[in-house]
Amino acid sequence: MDYINAIILLLNYIVIPGLTYGSQLALGAIFVTLIYAILRFANFATGDMMAFGTMVAVLFTSLFQSWGISLGALPTALLAIPFAIISMIFYMFFIDKFVFEYYRLQKTPPVILAMVSIGVMFVTQAIVRIIIGPDDVTFFDGKKFVIKAAEFKQLTGFNEGLAIQLIQVITIILTIILVLILFWFLNKTKTGKSMKAYSDNEDLALLSGIDPKRIVMITWIIAGILATTGGVLYGLDKSFKPFTYFDNMLLIFAAAIVGGIGNPFGAFLGGYVIAFSEILITYAYKKFFIYILPTSMEPESLMQLLSTDYKFAVSFSILVIVLLYRPSGIFKGRVL
Amino acid sequence: MKKYSDVIIAYSIMMVLIILIGIYQSWNMALSIFNMCLISAVMTMGANIQWGYAGLINFGIMGYTALGGLAAVLIAADPVQEAWRAGGLDILVSLGLLVLMILTIRFIIKNFNKSKLRTYGIVSIIVLGVITIRTTIEPGIDAIESVDPSTKGFLGGLGLPIIFSWIVGAFFAGGLAFIVGKVALGLRSDYLAIATLLISEIVVAIIKHEDWLTRGVKNVIGLKRTVPYEIDLQATQWFISLVEKFNSGKLNLISNIADKQILLNQLVKEGSSVFVKLCYSGLFLIVVIMILILTQKALYSPWGRMMRAIRDNEEAANAMGKNIAKQHLLIFVLGSAIVGIAGAMLVTQDGLFAPAGYRPFRYTFVIWVMVIIGGSGNNFGAILGGFAVWFLWIESAHIALFFIDLFTANMDDTHVFKIHLIESVPYFRYLVTGLGLLLIMRYRPKGILPEKIQVK
Numbered sequence: 001m002d003y004i005n006a007i008i009l010l011l012n013y014i015v016i017p018g019l020t021y022g023s024q025l026a027l028g029a030i031f032v033t034l035i036y037a038i039l040r041f042a043n044f045a046t047g048d049m050m051a052f053g054t055m056v057a058v059l060f061t062s063l064f065q066s067w068g069i070s071l072g073a074l075p076t077a078l079l080a081i082p083f084a085i086i087s088m089i090f091y092m093f094f095i096d097k098f099v100f101e102y103y104r105l106q107k108t109p110p111v112i113l114a115m116v117s118i119g120v121m122f123v124t125q126a127i128v129r130i131i132i133g134p135d136d137v138t139f140f141d142g143k144k145f146v147i148k149a150a151e152f153k154q155l156t157g158f159n160e161g162l163a164i165q166l167i168q169v170i171t172i173i174l175t176i177i178l179v180l181i182l183f184w185f186l187n188k189t190k191t192g193k194s195m196k197a198y199s200d201n202e203d204l205a206l207l208s209g210i211d212p213k214r215i216v217m218i219t220w221i222i223a224g225i226l227a228t229t230g231g232v233l234y235g236l237d238k239s240f241k242p243f244t245y246f247d248n249m250l251l252i253f254a255a256a257i258v259g260g261i262g263n264p265f266g267a268f269l270g271g272y273v274i275a276f277s278e279i280l281i282t283y284a285y286k287k288f289f290i291y292i293l294p295t296s297m298e299p300e301s302l303m304q305l306l307s308t309d310y311k312f313a314v315s316f317s318i319l320v321i322v323l324l325y326r327p328s329g330i331f332k333g334r335v336l
Numbered sequence: 337m338k339k340y341s342d343v344i345i346a347y348s349i350m351m352v353l354i355i356l357i358g359i360y361q362s363w364n365m366a367l368s369i370f371n372m373c374l375i376s377a378v379m380t381m382g383a384n385i386q387w388g389y390a391g392l393i394n395f396g397i398m399g400y401t402a403l404g405g406l407a408a409v410l411i412a413a414d415p416v417q418e419a420w421r422a423g424g425l426d427i428l429v430s431l432g433l434l435v436l437m438i439l440t441i442r443f444i445i446k447n448f449n450k451s452k453l454r455t456y457g458i459v460s461i462i463v464l465g466v467i468t469i470r471t472t473i474e475p476g477i478d479a480i481e482s483v484d485p486s487t488k489g490f491l492g493g494l495g496l497p498i499i500f501s502w503i504v505g506a507f508f509a510g511g512l513a514f515i516v517g518k519v520a521l522g523l524r525s526d527y528l529a530i531a532t533l534l535i536s537e538i539v540v541a542i543i544k545h546e547d548w549l550t551r552g553v554k555n556v557i558g559l560k561r562t563v564p565y566e567i568d569l570q571a572t573q574w575f576i577s578l579v580e581k582f583n584s585g586k587l588n589l590i591s592n593i594a595d596k597q598i599l600l601n602q603l604v605k606e607g608s609s610v611f612v613k614l615c616y617s618g619l620f621l622i623v624v625i626m627i628l629i630l631t632q633k634a635l636y637s638p639w640g641r642m643m644r645a646i647r648d649n650e651e652a653a654n655a656m657g658k659n660i661a662k663q664h665l666l667i668f669v670l671g672s673a674i675v676g677i678a679g680a681m682l683v684t685q686d687g688l689f690a691p692a693g694y695r696p697f698r699y700t701f702v703i704w705v706m707v708i709i710g711g712s713g714n715n716f717g718a719i720l721g722g723f724a725v726w727f728l729w730i731e732s733a734h735i736a737l738f739f740i741d742l743f744t745a746n747m748d749d750t751h752v753f754k755i756h757l758i759e760s761v762p763y764f765r766y767l768v769t770g771l772g773l774l775l776i777m778r779y780r781p782k783g784i785l786p787e788k789i790q791v792k
Binding site: 102109115120126129134250254257317 | 393519520523524525526527529530531533534535537538541542544545696697701704705708757759760763764765766767769770771773774777778781
């Protein structure tokens with residue numbers, strides 16, 4: 001029986017990857033939820049908008065690399081994020097001006113807007129693929145590990161190694177900073193409060209002199225920041241491939257709805273719920289049980305609840321269960 | 337006649353476009369586009385019944401298509417005797433256990449009042465049941481998958497003619513739709529869209545990874561056809577003389593007998609593949625026309641009127657004593673069953689079942705674009721949408737190439753920008769379809785052929 005090694009094992013294979021993955025999903029989920037709360041439609045172009053932002057970041061990164069600019073141990077992409085965010089916001093303004101605004105003024109039902117966002121999805125997908133192509137792009141540079149498994153073993157003398165990648169640290173820290181600023185903005189500033197009011201009751205908000213154009217603009221700006229950062233962090237962690245971003249959209253939707261759509265805090269936690277359930281259910285616990293059980297009871301099978309083939313299915317099943325038993329999400333949705 | 341003039345015009349334009357492809361590119365190409373258009377038309381009619389008649393949004397088309405394909409495999413593939421002997425019993429026992437578990441839960445729900453104890457009981461039955469089923473099924477799956485894994489490794493099907501799978505596919509898809517509808521139809525429209533999309537992802541994940549049933553990503557190939565094979569046709573006398581008769585003008589121009597024979601062989605080769613495609617076109621056309629007649633009849637029947645009433649004002653229809661939940665479920669099942677037929681037709685045409693190919697993009701979103709562009713609520717519009725979008729989907733690469741050549745005419749052929757554009761030609765189809773959807777939704781929100789309701 002060896003509890004410390006068991007805990008380190010779980011940290012290494014479940015907690016840290018879960019937090020990283022969850023952060024990436026959480027940023028996307030807040031993006032979906034904000035659009036849903038203020039512009040009132042399910043944005044099916046989410047994944048591809050994130051891919052667009054990431055694509056710009058990739059292009060800027062390679063530009064900086066060709067100029068010889070780098071951040072030393074940190075990935076150069078961090079330097080590219082602000083530029084990517086600005087391009088992303090302009091792209092969103094452009095789309096809003098030429099596509100969504102018309103329907104918003106007409107007060108079209110949300111289903112039609114969701115259909116329109118499918119059109120946007122197609123166009124964005126085309127733009128991304130025409131500019132950068134459909135292939136995998138790895139744009140992570142800098143130091144890969146903060147601490148390697150072997151170093152950790154040597155340092156502490158434990159059997160089990162703990163490897164922490166630089167990008168995992170960056171992802172978690174950046175997400176926490178962004179989310180803190182966002183919640184401060186939504187809850188404490190006047191603009192944030194007027195967004196809340198607009199989301200709760202549009203007509204009342206208009207009566208009290210809130211400018212809808214400004215609210216929409218700020219929503220797209222926040223959305224641009226979240227989408228780009230989330231996309232770039234995912235791309236740095238795995239790699240940039242337009243196709244996976246489209247697939248991630250489904251997980252992001254799941255996270256947003258599980259958390260209660262329209263509720264940014266719920267979406268934030270929803271990201272972690274989805275990420276952890278996916279990892280917890282598909283992780284093979286054999287080694288963990290070897291550590292905590294006496295030798296006589298050691299398991300022979302992998303001790304895996306479901307094979308990793310089903311990791312997407314796990315998140316989707318959780319979503320379906322939540323939708324059936326608590327359609328407003330775990331944390332009550334539809335309040336900003 | 338005047339009522340249908342726009343339908344006739346739109347369809348004639350579509351036919352002329354396809355014939356033009358036949359003349360300028362090849363008849364093979366034209367027919368394969370035409371066949372896919374027909375299959376798409378069946379799918380769009382299924383989606384249109386749900387969206388256009390009842391206002392239900394079903395983003396799970398991919399799942400029903402995949403189930404239709406699964407039906408084709410289970411009907412047409414040859415049974416694998418060794419696999420049945422190796423693990424069939426385990427599978428059957430687990431299936432029995434699963435049915436037993438569901439029946440027990442049903443029994444408990446029917447006969448006990450809602451309480452905490454009941455919930456815990458059901459949960460523990462599910463957990464216990466899943467564990468027992470997994471322990472019984474695992475050796476069976478291992479045994480089945482180790483039977484000649486490179487060519488078989490699955491239970492196989494019934495070895496019946498693949499045509500039957502069209503009906504079975506409809507039942508499979510309808511059955512799934514019944515379950516999905518039971519649990520999800522109460523949701524609001526956009527939630528329903530997301531829920532159906534994700535459920536269909538789960539279905540495809542199961543089809544993709546349960547190798548003992550579907551061979552998974554290893555694909556099932558060489559499903560038996562109902563139409564003749566090209567190789568057999570090329571050796572058949574009547575077919576050769578038919579081709580000779582058709583091309584007698586061309587053949588008579590050549591005097592040299594050896595050259596004539598070579599040309600004839602080539603023509604026979606081309607002709608055989610065109611002939612096979614024509615056979616499929618005929619079969620598919622029958623299906624499309626049958627479904628079209630049935631749906632048209634339904635649309636103008638009292639039932640269709642009721643569906644429209646429910647769609648346009650649910651509360652009023654409810655107040656008139658219509659059972660909305662039941663009608664929604666019915667139409668959800670019917671529409672999905674039609675999509676299931678299309679899924680089986682797709683596998684029939686290709687003779688191949690490739691679960692990895694079922695992507696939400698191709699089999700859900702593109703189909704929806706077809707429905708919206710064609711005209712929701714109008715069956716002729718849905719078919720037209722299937723034709724027009726699929727045509728664009730295939731031909732937009734050629735169109736894009738033409739425009740790229742036009743705009744970059746004064747550039748060098750080796751210019752980086754030009755090369756990059758030409759390499760990315762396949763992705764212009766997304767752009768063209770997306771822009772098409774956006775423009776139609778903006779300027780003709782009811783689609784090319786809008787819904788027509790006669791008030792008598």
